[in-house]
Amino acid sequence: MDEQQLRSRDWFGRSGKDGFIYRAWMKKQGIPAYELEGKPIIGICNTWSELTPCNSHFRELAEFVKRGVLEAGGFPVEFPVMSLGETLMKPTAMLYRNLASMDVEESIRANPLDGVVLLCGCDKTTPSLVMGACSVDLPSIVVSGGAMLTGKHRGRSIGTSDLWRFSEDYRSGKMTDMEMSLAEAGMCRSDGHCAVMGTASTMACMVEALGISLPGNAAVPAPDAGRKVMAQLSGIEIVKMVKEDRRLSTILTKQAFENAIVVNAAIGGSTNFVIHLLAIAGRVGIELSLDDFDRLSANIPLLANLHPSGQYFMEDFYYSGGLPAVIKNLLPHLHANSLTVNGKTLAENVSLQECYNTEVIAPLEQPFNEVSGIVVLRGNLCENGAVLKPSAASPELMQHTGRAVVFENIDDYKTRIDDPELEVDEDCVLVLKNVGPVGYPGMPEVGNMGLPAKILAKGVKDMIRISDGRMSGTGFGTVVLHVSPEAAAGGTLGIVQDGDIITLDVGARLLEVALSEEEISIRKAGKLQAEANVPRGYVHLYQKHVEQAHLGADFDFLKGGSGSRVTKDSH
Ligand code: FES
Numbered sequence: 001m002d003e004q005q006l007r008s009r010d011w012f013g014r015s016g017k018d019g020f021i022y023r024a025w026m027k028k029q030g031i032p033a034y035e036l037e038g039k040p041i042i043g044i045c046n047t048w049s050e051l052t053p054c055n056s057h058f059r060e061l062a063e064f065v066k067r068g069v070l071e072a073g074g075f076p077v078e079f080p081v082m083s084l085g086e087t088l089m090k091p092t093a094m095l096y097r098n099l100a101s102m103d104v105e106e107s108i109r110a111n112p113l114d115g116v117v118l119l120c121g122c123d124k125t126t127p128s129l130v131m132g133a134c135s136v137d138l139p140s141i142v143v144s145g146g147a148m149l150t151g152k153h154r155g156r157s158i159g160t161s162d163l164w165r166f167s168e169d170y171r172s173g174k175m176t177d178m179e180m181s182l183a184e185a186g187m188c189r190s191d192g193h194c195a196v197m198g199t200a201s202t203m204a205c206m207v208e209a210l211g212i213s214l215p216g217n218a219a220v221p222a223p224d225a226g227r228k229v230m231a232q233l234s235g236i237e238i239v240k241m242v243k244e245d246r247r248l249s250t251i252l253t254k255q256a257f258e259n260a261i262v263v264n265a266a267i268g269g270s271t272n273f274v275i276h277l278l279a280i281a282g283r284v285g286i287e288l289s290l291d292d293f294d295r296l297s298a299n300i301p302l303l304a305n306l307h308p309s310g311q312y313f314m315e316d317f318y319y320s321g322g323l324p325a326v327i328k329n330l331l332p333h334l335h336a337n338s339l340t341v342n343g344k345t346l347a348e349n350v351s352l353q354e355c356y357n358t359e360v361i362a363p364l365e366q367p368f369n370e371v372s373g374i375v376v377l378r379g380n381l382c383e384n385g386a387v388l389k390p391s392a393a394s395p396e397l398m399q400h401t402g403r404a405v406v407f408e409n410i411d412d413y414k415t416r417i418d419d420p421e422l423e424v425d426e427d428c429v430l431v432l433k434n435v436g437p438v439g440y441p442g443m444p445e446v447g448n449m450g451l452p453a454k455i456l457a458k459g460v461k462d463m464i465r466i467s468d469g470r471m472s473g474t475g476f477g478t479v480v481l482h483v484s485p486e487a488a489a490g491g492t493l494g495i496v497q498d499g500d501i502i503t504l505d506v507g508a509r510l511l512e513v514a515l516s517e518e519e520i521s522i523r524k525a526g527k528l529q530a531e532a533n534v535p536r537g538y539v540h541l542y543q544k545h546v547e548q549a550h551l552g553a554d555f556d557f558l559k560g561g562s563g564s565r566v567t568k569d570s571h
Contacts, residue, residue, distance in 0.1 A: 003039075004038075007138070012026075012041075013038075031075075042069045042077070042235070044065050044066065045108070047083040047119055054200060055125060057191035061145065068235020072236040073239060081129070086123045092442045096442075097127060097131075098558060101558065103132065104128060105135045105136055106132075108136045108138060115140065116133055116238070118130065119143055121193045126206070130212070133248060137563060138248075140238075143213065144217050145191070146219075147193055147204075151186050151195060158187060161475070161476065163187070195314050197308070201218065201473075209260040211346060215342075215353075219317045221315050237341060246341065248284065250339065251339050253339075255335035257288055260273075267302075268389075271470065271471055275470070294376035296373075298373065299333075306360070321361055327349075331346075377511040380513060381496070381511045384484035388506060397462060398506040402428050404513070406496055407431065410432070410440075417449070423498075428463065430464070432468075432469065434494075443469055444470065463478070466479075466480040466493070466504075468488075482549035495523035
């Protein structure tokens, strides 16, 4: 692409009043005229925020991207977009994923940008930025923020997955306030996102497997000097991508999505991967369904020994060779010739990579677990599907029939879960309704609900739990998630009652409630459909337009893209 074809020339290449306005106000920032005379203008889409602690180092990271852009002959312009902090946002950061994606899409399209660097870190900041960028389809590259250093508590390594154990120990009285406070101080010791293969690291691996980040991007820890190098190299690469007109749509083929699913299985990635990858596929018009996840991950063993499915942490993953080492081992199962951002294939990118520690990254022939990936369940309790992560579940519960103990919503659960009078034993199945996209609204990560205190007191660590919500990527247990249709959208989940008999058979991919079709119809007829009940504002829009989990929970009107053309001028 020569400089006259650059999109930004439609702003800065103009004469007369319009060009004057476009250039003059940029120059007030101390930008010399020559910077706007035909260099590729590279946007750095920054999710820095002190309310997103996982991304709090992004202002510094952006400076290294700028170095790379300048070195390659481009001109960098940093701009903020809505940042989604997983730990602080109420009712759940997921409620705002689609909103942030709209901010990203419109900010890119409206401005004089030729290419974009997406600075992504905490869970939702990756899918929201990628979704928005896909709907514009300029050359774009992801730079992840990197995971934090491994947490430490009483000489032991800890990560976010331990939080769920701490919580159970605290509730059952095994952990004191003082002990909790000590663990809290040791959990997050540096810049970066969660130190385990939770959703943020899963998303970083997803973009690398899709080919939309440089190889090695996923695993470099945030405080490692290599993270800054990765940012600078990505700045160089995006200028090349603009010159070669390498857009997201040239990389994000069906094969790239299939690669991401296979890789996610091998690393024991988060169940949230399903919902975000479906939404991204929807933005680039790739046909992807829940069944693709089950089909493609069914024969993929677990190659990464990382929390929550294994023992180690993201820092260890990096020292062992990171995602390129996993991809190299997995090549027989991948579309090795898929194109990536640097113009090379997936296979070319990993050809020189070695694995430095087989305790952390296993060869294909000797996996840590034959079971991995995402299982998609079907049955009368989830007509459009539900998901379960077998590597984080208990083998003895994979085929189980039990009595339902039903919570109508999260408040009901919180009120009654520790009630000594609750009629529950460890063979029961805990059912939580109305935590789906429409019902909550926003589909929070409450699916791995804590066990009843009286069950914990017996030393029981796992029970089957079923909901229309999600689970933190750091969570574990025999947890059925994303039940679709959700209770609030007329799903059978909504009419399950205490005492109903539920069967989970992971091998048969079955989730059933022992009710006749007739009984289900009668119960549904007697139940009023929940309406979108928030009268105004963004949440009103969300409830009206969010799709069900099996479609990715994007807004119906955001599917696809509108390209990068802007047909009307501002002056
Ligand atoms: Fe941000 Fe875990 S809270 S990645």
